[in-house]
Every structure is written in C-alpha cells, then in structure tokens.
Amino acid sequence: MTDTLPCISRRSLLKTGALALPALAGSQVVAAWLSAPDMGTAIAADPVAAPPGYDPSLHDWAFACDTTKCIGCGLCVEACKLENDVPLDPEFNRTWIERHMVATDGTVYIDSPDGGIDGFAPESTAEGADEATERRTYFVPRLCMQCDNSPCTTVCPVGATYRTPDGVILVDAERCIGCGYCVVSCPYGARYMVPAGEATPQGIAGVADKCTWCYHRISRGEQPACVEVCPTGTRVFGDLNDPESPISILLGEERTTVMRPEVGTRPQVFYVGLESEVG
C-alpha cells in the first residue's frame, strides 16, 4: 500500500487550468491568423468582388422624393422588382407608391393598388374616398429610409442586418434566421419576409429583405433603378459628400422634411412637399 493517494490538489488544478486556458485560446488565435486569408488579396481575387476601388468610407448616400412631381406612374416599382429579383406578388415590395387624398375634415384616404406597379385609376380607390370632400391629393413614393438610428439593426438578434459605412442598411441572408423582428420594428413598413418562389433577391426564401438603394448600382457609380426610370425627377439620389451631386443640390434648394420624425429614426430619405398626416 502506498502512502500517497493519486489525487490532484485544488491548487494544482487551478494552476494548470489558469495556464492551459490561455494556451488553448492562444492556439485558437494563431490558428485563426494562419487560416485567415490576407484581406487585401482576398478582395482582389474574390470572383464576386464588385467594383474594384469602391471605398464605402468615401461616400454618404442620401435620397429624396419630391411629392410635388410624382405622377404615380409606378415605373419605379416595376424597375425595382426587375432589377432586384423582388417577388412580383404585390404584397412584397421594396418600394411602392401611395396616393394620399386629404379630405376637408382632415381624414387621409390612401390607395396603393398593387403597390402602384401598374399606375393608378383616375380617382382614388380607397374605401370611403368617393364620398369624402377632397382638399388635395398627391402621390407619395415609399421606400426604406436607411435610418441613421435604425430600429431594424437594433432589434436583430443575430446581427444579420447592419449599416454600411456609406449609409445603406443591408441584410445578410446567410445570417438571417427569419425571426421577423426587423419587419415589425420598422415604423415605415419597409421590410418584408421573402416568400418561397422564383424571385428571391439573395436566392434564399424565409429571410428579411428590404431596399438596398440598389447597392450594386450605386457602388458602380450608377443611380438606383427607381431613380433611373423615374420620368419626372421625383426621385433624387446622390452623395452628400459631393456638393455637386443631385441630392446635395436639392437639399440646398428645397425645404425638406422626413417621414415620422417623432419616432427619432433620423431617416436618410428626405421629402419635398410631405404633410404631417403622412406616415
């Protein structure tokens, strides 16, 4: 029989652990460093890497809608869907047009048949609008506000939606778990869940989707598709860092407002001629 029992004292266990844990973690870090590709080379060699030389930190994109010019033709809604593989079902829109008929009693009658993708009927189709006395009627283009203080990115439990340095909020479909918190958190109704079907913006159904300001176009120096096809100049887009850009010029010339300023989201879509009852 031996005198000493084969056991590990508490102290030696703690000592070993204190040394082993950092060692284990350290090896993880070294392994990660070794396996991580050099970022500079990775961008250059990435087959999907688009616009070489595009530096998001140099841009501050912003958008404006001049409601005094909109004619409700719906070409923007159509172009958005064709450009971005947005489902053609009228329930799912990244952008849409509403017609607001303000009655003399202050009631607002809103119609937006199929999001306005085929234009509008000569008179409002909103329920009760035909019996109301019209004060004025105008069209309001709707889209994601790309808020500076965005509820959607705040509530996302997995960090799947995020804001880029150039001011666009995107959704990573690979990360999105489809919980829909962002959809209900958006005060502007700008998000939807991608249904299963032929058209899926990122090739995945069951995830959240929203306007990207056509990130693939603006990072190539093009205008978003809706701005490109807008026949009346209602939609204006550009870089706030460039004083000559259309948005900078518009914001210098017009008095603008944002939609629902009381919710504190600091929208980056500015409206000309918007009234307080819209939202």
Place this chain on the structure above:
Amino acid sequence: MSRFEPLREHGRRLLGRAGRLVVPERPSGAKALALASVKVVAVVAVLSVGLLVAVTAAVAFYGQYGFHPEENARVWAARELSYSSGSGCQACHAAQWNTHIASGHAPVACESCHGPLLSHDVDPQVTPVLATPESDLCVRCHEATAGRPETFPQVDLAVHYKSGVCLGCHDPHSTAARRPPVVSHPLDFLPACTVCHNPAGLKELPAGHEEAEDAVCLGCHAAGASGLEGASR
C-alpha cells in the same frame, strides 16, 4: 495487518504522536510578505493574460461565424445589373437619341419606356423587354388622374381620342403630335361628323377609328380654314 491499518497510519501522520493536529510552521517576517506578494502578482498576471487571449480568441471566433458586414456588402455590390444607365443607346440609335434629348421627353430615360436594356446593350441580338411602347404605357403617365400635378400634361380619355393608337399621332421621342389631315370642308350648318362619316355614309371612317362625338374628332382633325369653326380655332 488489519484492513484499517493504512487508515490508522494516515491518521497518525496527520495528528502526530501528541494526538493533535500538527500545523507546519509558516515562515514569518519580511521574507514571507515578499513571497506572498510575488505569488499574488503572478496569479493576477497569469489571469490577466489569459483573459486577454480568451477575449481575442472569442472575437476571432465570432468573426468567423458571426458579424462580418464588409464581406456581405461586397456580395450585395456584386449583383448583376438589369438596367443600364442608357448612356450606350446613342451609339446605335443616334436619330432617336437626338430627337429625344431635344424634346419635352428628355428627362425620361430610355429604359423608362423600353424596359431594362443592359442585356441588349451587351449583346444587341437580345431583344429589349419592350421594343415599342404601347398605349397602356402612354396613359400610365398621361391619363388625367387625381393626384397628378396640374402642370403635368394629362388627357381625359373620355374626350381624347382613344383607340390604342397614341403613336398614330404622337411621336414618343419628340413628343410632337403628328396632326392628322385637317377638315377640308366647311363645318357650319352640318350635322354631326358621324352622320356622313360612317360605313354606310358618304365617306367611311378610316381603319382604327370608332364613332365619336364631334369634339373628339376635332380634337385631332383641325377644321379647315373655310369654316367658321376653323376660323375660330
């Protein structure tokens, strides 16, 4: 040896001969204090380094499986375009282009009416989505509709001639209306246009026309100078 002997032996060692707990003497004084300090510092140092490395590792781990927006933003940026900017249209379609940019339709992009053209721009053999604008497309913008700015050109389709042939009179590139033949006879004291201009009448309605009120006819066919109507027009 009884089976309890090893246990007794162990107890004897712990308790000593006196039968009480033997506490080994601890070093005392400045030396002991220094030794204790070194031990504390060493433990704190090891724990701090461990924590630092663990946090770094956690960040690296999260970067692999978690939040990495730059990479996803590049994926978004790499999407293929459907709409071009229309800047390439001029090369092949100079006549339409030149008419267009000088007209009231100049702010309207090529692709507003013709649809996404990038594939056609890359390969001219690919037919554009919409080669010729249809009447639906015209009225989408130009039908009198509640909510449109008053200054925007709109037509009341109940009055404006409609037979799905906007382009019969209007050139979409120049926006100029090609006026149809003027009425060459006096209109005074005559009955409604369709009394004479009908399939059984003096002169048939041309193809594509339908019976309409006089005001509709004269909306396009200016009255001749010989009539009072014409003089007033």
